[in-house]
Amino acid sequence: MPTVVDGTRQRSGPGGPSIGISTKRPRLVLKIGGELLEQPQDLERIARAIAALSRRASLVVVHGGGKEIDAALAAAGIEKQQVDGLRVTDSRTLDVVVAVLAGAINTRLVAAVRRAGGKPVGLTGADAGVATMKRATPIQSVEGVSVDLGLVGAPVKNGRPQLLTDLLARSYVPIVACIGATRTGQLLNVNADTLASHLAAAIGASRLVIAGGTRGVLDDRGETIGRLTRRDAARLVKAGTANKGMVAKLEACRSALQQGVGDVVIASGRDVALETLASASASLTGCTQVVR
Ligand SMILES: Nc1ncnc2c1ncn2[C@@H]1O[C@H](COP(=O)(O)OP(=O)(O)OP(=O)(O)O)[C@@H](O)[C@H]1O
Numbered sequence: 581m582p583t584v585v586d587g588t589r590q591r592s593g594p595g596g597p598s599i600g601i602s603t604k605r606p607r608l609v610l611k612i613g614g615e616l617l618e619q620p621q622d623l624e625r626i627a628r629a630i631a632a633l634s635r636r637a638s639l640v641v642v643h644g645g646g647k648e649i650d651a652a653l654a655a656a657g658i659e660k661q662q663v664d665g666l667r668v669t670d671s672r673t674l675d676v677v678v679a680v681l682a683g684a685i686n687t688r689l690v691a692a693v694r695r696a697g698g699k700p701v702g703l704t705g706a707d708a709g710v711a712t713m714k715r716a717t718p719i720q721s722v723e724g725v726s727v728d729l730g731l732v733g734a735p736v737k738n739g740r741p742q743l744l745t746d747l748l749a750r751s752y753v754p755i756v757a758c759i760g761a762t763r764t765g766q767l768l769n770v771n772a773d774t775l776a777s778h779l780a781a782a783i784g785a786s787r788l789v790i791a792g793g794t795r796g797v798l799d800d801r802g803e804t805i806g807r808l809t810r811r812d813a814a815r816l817v818k819a820g821t822a823n824k825g826m827v828a829k830l831e832a833c834r835s836a837l838q839q840g841v842g843d844v845v846i847a848s849g850r851d852v853a854l855e856t857l858a859s860a861s862a863s864l865t866g867c868t869q870v871v872r
């Protein structure tokens with residue numbers, strides 16, 4: 581049996597010393613929209629896809645929790661406020677976000693991936709500086725208004741997710757809830773697409789897959805747009821064809837591509853076999869590929 585040493589498979593050559601065969605696997609970040617983790621049948625399908633993908637690629641998973649957070653806020657009598665897909669977050673809202681994301685949803689997904697035969701490790705961006713953040717400065721909304729988002733994180737560029745690379749080297753699947761922390765330990769709410777894009781750049785991913793509830797990015801007739809450049813994406817936002825959560829998503833795509841991620845695939849987590857997307861040659865029919 582060959583043995584794996586530092587990612588290199590050693591085996592004896594015919595009559596000679598042992599030779600090293602590189603086992604370098606593609607690095608991939610998969611972002612799962614919160615609505616795919618609510619219903620048991622969606623959760624099990626996503627968990628199976630994660631377990632299968634992690635056998636083909638070094639995989640980091642980031643998840644959101646949009647609708648479940650909304651429901652928990654409503655139950656607590658806290659009003660929801662969002663601007664261009666980004667949640668305005670005060671301290672009461674942050675408490676709910678942390679409880680739902682890091683508590684309920686993250687552990688539910690970790691357990692499902694374990695059932696599916698994977699090796700998941702549940703984390704938030706606060707663990708070992710995986711997602712060191714600073715408080716986001718006020719944003720200029722698509723409508724041209726300046727908005728202070730409150731306890732919302734913006735990635736610090738030179739953050740080093742050493743913990744993720746250590747886990748990947750041992751074939752674990754880090755499953756990261758979209759919460760970050762400042763260097764002084766203030767927890768911050770981070771949009772899951774923003775965090776996924778940041779981590780994809782930080783680990784040198786060849787692809788970022790963003791799985792959600794729609795069949796990719798839709799045009800004004802509701803048809804999937806097959807391929808977009810960063811410039812096309814900006815036009816869609818300006819025209820209002822892409823709005824709400826899609827604004828934050830396309831901004832995350834732009835940032836990932838600018839920082840060297842090969843491409844971004846935006847796909848439905850219900851209609852696409854996510855496990856096939858590790859390969860650069862995978863069919864991308866019915867999805868949107870965003871390229872530089
Ligand atoms: N052109 C568009 N094509 C597709 N979806 C769009 C478009 N414009 C706006 N949207 C909206 O963006 C939403 C996706 O963003 P949203 O933030 O709601 O979900 P998510 O990012 O998948 O989940 P989470 O926020 O839990 O991570 C879609 O459900 C749709 O309502």
Ligand SMILES: [Mg+2]
Nearest residue numbers: 644665773825
């Ligand atoms: Mg979103």
